[in-house]
Amino acid sequence: MQTALMPRSISSPETFLARRAPDAANGPHQCTPQGQADQQFVAMLNAYRGSGGIGRTEEVLKMLKYYDESPVTKLADWILKRKVICFEWRSQTWLPWFQFHHADMRPQPDLAPVFAELAPVFDPWELANWFAQPNPWLSDCTPADTLHVNPPGVLHAARADRFVAAG
Structure with missing residues (x-):
């Protein structure tokens, strides 16, 4: 995001605020629906960074x-049957990398029972957020980070959160 530069002293509060104001030519303001979606996407990028990040469909297909x-x-089948986490942003489909085996790109088998719990109550974006956010049932670790070391714990957290979401 570019900043608007004003020919004033750096000590001016107006200059300080103007330099941090969103440039209208550069995209939506954070208070618009698109701006909020952009903020949520950046938060998702940051949240998944520790577990391998996220990739566009084209990148996943290249590996697969x-x-x-x-x-x-294969990927279309996994997406349609909700065997993988994916979500849309700016007309592209994004998939977190943690969910794939590094050896052969198959979905992690421990995801299937978690998806069975959460898919009925969460849409794709909510499901992606659930895996990326610290979870109190997992000692405030994310399900994405915890799945490889404690699959039963992630399943327990999914069951608990399903009842909270459905209730």
Whole structure:
């Protein structure tokens, strides 16, 4: 985001605020729906950074093609059957990397029972957020970071949060 520069002293409060004001030509203001979606996406990027980050569909397909003859069909099937976490932002589909085996790009098998708990009550964006946010049932660790070391704990947290979301 560019800042607006004013020919005043740095000590001026107006200059300080003007330099941090969003440039209208640079995109939506944070108070608009698109601006809020952008903020949520940046928060998601930051939250998933520790567990491997997130990738666009094209990036996932590029990796998957080394292990499957029809990567588009395979990934589409996983998305349609909600076997992987994905969400839309700015007309692109994004997928967290933690959910794939590094050896062959298959979805982590420990995700299936967690998805069975949460998919009925969370939309794709909410599900992606659930995995990225600190969870009190997991000692304030994220489910994405915890899945590899404590799959039963993540499943327990999903069950508890499903009842909270559904209630």
